[in-house]
Amino acid sequence: MNEVKTLQNGSGLFGYKFLKYFEIAKVNYFNSSAYLVNLISRSAIVVIRIWIFTQLYKVSYAISGVSEIGGLTVAMVVWSLMMTQSFQTATRPQLSKIIDEEVKSGTLAYSVNRPYSYILFHFSGFIGRSIPNLFINIFIGSLAALVLVGPIGLSWEALLFGAILLFFGYILDFFVSLIIGLTAFWIEDTSAFTWIYSKGQLVFGGLILPIALFPDYLQKIAELLPFSQMYYGAARLMVHFEPTLFLKYFATQLVWILFFGVVAYYLFNKGIKHVSVNGG
Amino acid sequence: MNKTVIEVKNLSKVFQIKQKSAGFFGGLSSAFNPKYKQVKAVDDISFSVEEGELLAFIGPNGAGKSTTIKMLTGILFPTSGKMKVLGFNPSEDRQKLAYHIGSVFGQKPQLWYHLPPIDTYNLFARIYELKPKDYKERLEFLVEQFEIRDLLKTPVRKLSLGQRMRCEIVASLLHKPKIIFLDEPTIGLDVVAKQHIREVIKYLNEKEKVTIFLTSHDAGDIETLAKRTVVINYGKIIFDDTTEKLKKNYIKSKVIELVTEEPIKNFDFEGGKIISRTKYSLKIELDTAKNSIDKLLTYAMDNFAIKDINIFDTPMEEIIAGIYREQQL
Amino acid sequence: MSLSMVAKYIFLTWEMTKSSILSAMEYRVSFIVQVFGMLVNDIALVAIWLIFFQKFPSINGWQFQDTAMLFALATVNFAIVMIFARGAFELSKTIVRGELDYYLSFPKNVLWHASVSKTDISAIGDLLFGLIIFFFSGDISLEKIGLFAVIGVLTALIFLNFIIITQSITFYVGNFEEAAEQMFHALLGFTLYPQTAFYGALKIIMLTIIPAFFIATLPVQLIQKFNLEFFLILLGFWILTTIIATIIFRRGLRRYESGNLINVKM
Numbered sequence: 001m002n003e004v005k006t007l008q009n010g011s012g013l014f015g016y017k018f019l020k021y022f023e024i025a026k027v028n029y030f031n032s033s034a035y036l037v038n039l040i041s042r043s044a045i046v047v048i049r050i051w052i053f054t055q056l057y058k059v060s061y062a063i064s065g066v067s068e069i070g071g072l073t074v075a076m077v078v079w080s081l082m083m084t085q086s087f088q089t090a091t092r093p094q095l096s097k098i099i100d101e102e103v104k105s106g107t108l109a110y111s112v113n114r115p116y117s118y119i120l121f122h123f124s125g126f127i128g129r130s131i132p133n134l135f136i137n138i139f140i141g142s143l144a145a146l147v148l149v150g151p152i153g154l155s156w157e158a159l160l161f162g163a164i165l166l167f168f169g170y171i172l173d174f175f176v177s178l179i180i181g182l183t184a185f186w187i188e189d190t191s192a193f194t195w196i197y198s199k200g201q202l203v204f205g206g207l208i209l210p211i212a213l214f215p216d217y218l219q220k221i222a223e224l225l226p227f228s229q230m231y232y233g234a235a236r237l238m239v240h241f242e243p244t245l246f247l248k249y250f251a252t253q254l255v256w257i258l259f260f261g262v263v264a265y266y267l268f269n270k271g272i273k274h275v276s277v278n279g280g
Numbered sequence: 281m282n283k284t285v286i287e288v289k290n291l292s293k294v295f296q297i298k299q300k301s302a303g304f305f306g307g308l309s310s311a312f313n314p315k316y317k318q319v320k321a322v323d324d325i326s327f328s329v330e331e332g333e334l335l336a337f338i339g340p341n342g343a344g345k346s347t348t349i350k351m352l353t354g355i356l357f358p359t360s361g362k363m364k365v366l367g368f369n370p371s372e373d374r375q376k377l378a379y380h381i382g383s384v385f386g387q388k389p390q391l392w393y394h395l396p397p398i399d400t401y402n403l404f405a406r407i408y409e410l411k412p413k414d415y416k417e418r419l420e421f422l423v424e425q426f427e428i429r430d431l432l433k434t435p436v437r438k439l440s441l442g443q444r445m446r447c448e449i450v451a452s453l454l455h456k457p458k459i460i461f462l463d464e465p466t467i468g469l470d471v472v473a474k475q476h477i478r479e480v481i482k483y484l485n486e487k488e489k490v491t492i493f494l495t496s497h498d499a500g501d502i503e504t505l506a507k508r509t510v511v512i513n514y515g516k517i518i519f520d521d522t523t524e525k526l527k528k529n530y531i532k533s534k535v536i537e538l539v540t541e542e543p544i545k546n547f548d549f550e551g552g553k554i555i556s557r558t559k560y561s562l563k564i565e566l567d568t569a570k571n572s573i574d575k576l577l578t579y580a581m582d583n584f585a586i587k588d589i590n591i592f593d594t595p596m597e598e599i600i601a602g603i604y605r606e607q608q609l
Numbered sequence: 610m611s612l613s614m615v616a617k618y619i620f621l622t623w624e625m626t627k628s629s630i631l632s633a634m635e636y637r638v639s640f641i642v643q644v645f646g647m648l649v650n651d652i653a654l655v656a657i658w659l660i661f662f663q664k665f666p667s668i669n670g671w672q673f674q675d676t677a678m679l680f681a682l683a684t685v686n687f688a689i690v691m692i693f694a695r696g697a698f699e700l701s702k703t704i705v706r707g708e709l710d711y712y713l714s715f716p717k718n719v720l721w722h723a724s725v726s727k728t729d730i731s732a733i734g735d736l737l738f739g740l741i742i743f744f745f746s747g748d749i750s751l752e753k754i755g756l757f758a759v760i761g762v763l764t765a766l767i768f769l770n771f772i773i774i775t776q777s778i779t780f781y782v783g784n785f786e787e788a789a790e791q792m793f794h795a796l797l798g799f800t801l802y803p804q805t806a807f808y809g810a811l812k813i814i815m816l817t818i819i820p821a822f823f824i825a826t827l828p829v830q831l832i833q834k835f836n837l838e839f840f841l842i843l844l845g846f847w848i849l850t851t852i853i854a855t856i857i858f859r860r861g862l863r864r865y866e867s868g869n870l871i872n873v874k875m
Binding site for chain 1: 665
């Protein structure tokens with residue numbers, strides 16, 4: 001009898017909590033819709049960037065005298081770059097900075113008892129902030145790409161499986177950013193780590209040069225690193241769907257998610273203990 | 281006959297505050313069709329200050345104090361009216377005027393936090409284009425007067441608040457300004473440090489004939505230092521007279537809290553009304569017209585085992601309410 | 610502005626920057642981390658192009674060496690601005706918070722004072738990187754080093770003008786912080802691409818709104834092969850941007866002093 005009661009209470013509580021996290025995500029959504037001017041200038045930058053990519057790769061391919069490299073045409077390259085950029089830049093402002101501030105201000109240490117709810121809270125915020133930016137970026141980016149390189153065949157499988165990779169890619173980015181923010185427990189200035197992380201994403205995340213265009217040996221390494229598995233994997237799959245590629249990327253993602261998830265959990269608990277031993 | 285260093289005639293400042301509507305579409309509409317609300321921060325004020333005066337400029341928050349000071353220093357342009365500071369029109373000759381005025385804002389430090397004060401002083405000497413010989417003499421003089429010789433080479437972040445304040449004031453005096461604007465110079469300081477700063481300010485004013493424009497929420501600062509007080513409220517000057525008069529007419533009482541080692545049994549002091557009590561403490565409202573704080577403290581020390589004493593000034597709101605009441609009569 | 614005044618301001622700039630650096634050195638570890646972190650950061654940036662040029666060795670004549678020179682120039686002139694005038698980059702924040710009042714109370718030029726009061730320690734890492742990668746940009750001669758120094762300073766000044774112009778828009782439009790910062794990053798980022806790849810309308814945009822030509826392409830060409838005509842064009846562009854920046858800031862400052870900003874602090 002008692003067991004039944006606890007179960008009921010448990011699920012009810014969880015349902016309530018989930019609603020709470022949804023509300024938090026909504027708040028973040030409206031917060032990020034507030035500035036019109038920022039929106040316009042951001043969009044202008046997106047368009048110019050895609051334009052630059054278009055010309056750069058058109059010229060580069062022409063000089064090399066090929067129409068396809070690594071399975072990608074110029075149009076596919078531009079669309080995949082548009083996507084990785086859209087996916088990645090949607091996550092600003094950086095979570096690592098937010099977590100850093102919470103650690104430094106003591107908010108994290110003193111108002112949190114369980115890592116699970118804190119992490120879920122920040123994940124909802126992370127997704128909540130990203131969604132409007134993501135849609136705006138994709139919308140404008142797609143328009144620009146359509147005009148500049150024309151449409152590419154986007155099959156429903158590509159979009160569906162790509163979306164799966166994207167969702168897990170966000171989880172992966174979330175965990176790594178969380179970890180960087182958590183190092184604030186021990187390190188005065190975490191910005192150096194944030195730089196290195198974002199540069200890792202730049203070089204190995206297919207933000208300027210798709211990994212498919214890397215020299216072979218480097219490509220193999222890059223695809224195993226977590227950076228390529230956040231946004232590039234999803235974008236690459238969306239522009240040119242290959243089932244084996246999906247499985248490879250998804251498996252790599254899950255391994256990294258597991259790894260970073262455990263590290264994050266461990267660091268979180270260690271950090272809380274560190275504070276209670278040393279004081280604020 | 282002293283010369284006038286500040287002259288203000290019918291000075292007004294009206295701010296246009298943009299009304300923003302909430303939400304996304306609200307933001308959109310206010311971007312294309314903005315609505316403004318007019319706020320009169322300073323409303324047709326006139327006064328003049330003579331060389332060597334030490335005047336207090338007080339009022340509640342948002343009364344127009346900082347707006348007035350900003351206009352006098354050339355940081356803000358007035359909407360209408362005339363000003364002359366040391367013969368300059370602050371709005372037109374801000375940089376020229378800046379060579380002759382100094383300012384200390386209790387909340388906004390000028391000294392570089394991680395460096396010793398001497399480094400900031402050297403920088404200032406260059407910014408104000410002081411001749412090396414003059415600077416050396418001046419610095420020596422100030423260091424002596426303000427007793428900061430031992431603090432010169434200590435990083436500011438390691439100094440106590442009182443020490444920092446003294447060093448800040450020295451920084452504002454290096455270029456021998458003729459007028460100094462002091463904003464909350466004793467904020468956050470303990471009783472002893474407050475006293476020290478007040479002495480220093482008094483000395484400045486008396487010996488060097490520096491005109492001092494003091495804004496403070498601390499009635500103690502005002503009573504000890506300023507011969508003249510100007511009270512501003514809702515942008516209008518509602519009192520411009522001697523501090524004596526202000527005290528006599530509006531600062532009629534002080535609240536004294538006595539904390540004792542043993543419970544207080546009988547308290548009887550002329551003019552002192554008990555407003556609250558606990559086993560070991562007593563709060564007394566003293567009518568300053570009937571009796572003095574000194575006498576009360578002597579009475580308390582003689583009759584009780586005093587552990588701690590706190591003195592509270594009449595809050596600004598009451599002083600202003602008093603002024604309004606009288607003006608309506 | 611007399612020559613002695615200019616000399617005074619230059620000397621004061623040096624004094625201010627020195628104070629900022631000494632101040633930052635109080636935190637030894639943070640200082641070193643910032644410098645080396647930025648060094649690593651910049652190496653990663655150039656690494657991407659190293660990989661790119663393995664696949665596409667030459668873009669209309671532009672090779673990795675040219676990108677190296679470009680990076681050297683860009684990081685050095687960025688470093689010069691960030692070490693001596695970082696405050697200019699934060700003008701938007703300074704204006705919105707009403708902190709210009711502090712600088713207005715001094716008898717010195719407000720724009721100058723607000724700009725030189727801050728220093729970015731990580732920019733020292735940029736400077737180091739720029740000097741190192743300069744040595745990967747082809748043959749080094751004494752003449753080339755001299756040219757690099759002169760043109761580096763000139764482009765730094767042009768870059769500074771652009772920062773002042775974009776940051777000063779806050780005087781007119783209000784909370785522009787995020788947009789200004791993004792514009793800046795975009796500007797900097799776009800100049801690092803092989804400029805020879807662009808044509809048509811985009812090339813014109815790069816030339817005018819995004820002055821990649823004047824901060825990147827032209828200076829790089831000048832250093833690799835000096836040409837008096839082009840040098841004078843660069844000089845002229847500097848004068849033009851200085852005039853525009855001065856006007857926009859001055860007008861904006863008048864607005865600020867009238868208290869007519871959208872977010873006014875009373």
